[in-house]
Amino acid sequence: MTIDQDIKNPFPTPIKPLRVRRNRRVLTAISSVFLIAAIVLAFAKLGYLALPALIVSAVLGIVLQFATRNLSNSTNLITDERERALRDHAHRIAYWIMAGVLGGIVGGTFGFLIKQDPSEPVMLVKDFFKLETQVFIFSIAAIFLGLPTSLIAWLEPDALDDTILEN
């Protein structure tokens, strides 16, 4: 591939409602609510309810991915300066959120188990292959994988109207 070739983002321009920030924020909020619900239900050992909540959240996450044209995973080749700045800024915020959440999980686990017999292994999760545990792990993974996209969807201003540009 030569540098002269015009490399474009393979993701299509989002449909009009998704170009409006308010709508994207509503979608982000709904997706987050479903994700939190999945975690809470998994904790409550209601795996059969947690799984649908996780699936709904994942579907909304994919919609957000299209709404932001997959900016969070785009390479420098298909982004301009403004998009790169937004993408990297979102990752910086996501990094500290993730570090805090992961730190809370690891610290909480060790703190909870600090009194257990030192010869016993520390279990980060129990019953690894149970539905609730799997939903919990995938929910945490979904938070981290979708966090930069959610932040971009939240921060990105309304897209300019094409008619303005054409005129």
Added chain:
Amino acid sequence: MNSSHRLNKWRTTQKRSVRLVLLVFYIIMYAIHWAVTLSNIDTQIVFAPIAFALAMLSSFLLSLSVTRLPDKSDRQLDERQKSVRDGAYRIAFQILIFTALLVTLVVGNTGISIPDQHRNTFISSLFIWAATLPAAVIAWLEPEPIPDLES
């Protein structure tokens, strides 16, 4: 030349080779600390605190060598520095995600054994490692500084 000026000069004229040496020191020290803490060797009680102290020292030196760029606010940086800092966070984010998922998959079912007396230092080292990871990325990516025009 007073000591604070000398320290400032040392930070801003840091050669890439020095940063890379510090980066290798940082990686080795954390690897040794985690390996010693998670292993069940008899001499662990002596080596684990030493490895922890050296890992902390390596983090401190690495952070100094990149002029503590990842911790600075937007107001303290110019456009290029902001871009370098945020780009480093993006790569650090991907490293942290990959590590977290890998650890969950590998030890999720079996658990890990950490002696009681080393649990606090192990968690502390994880936190400090995560906090200094963007500095490590910058140490790797940042090119050789351009010589000061005044000197």
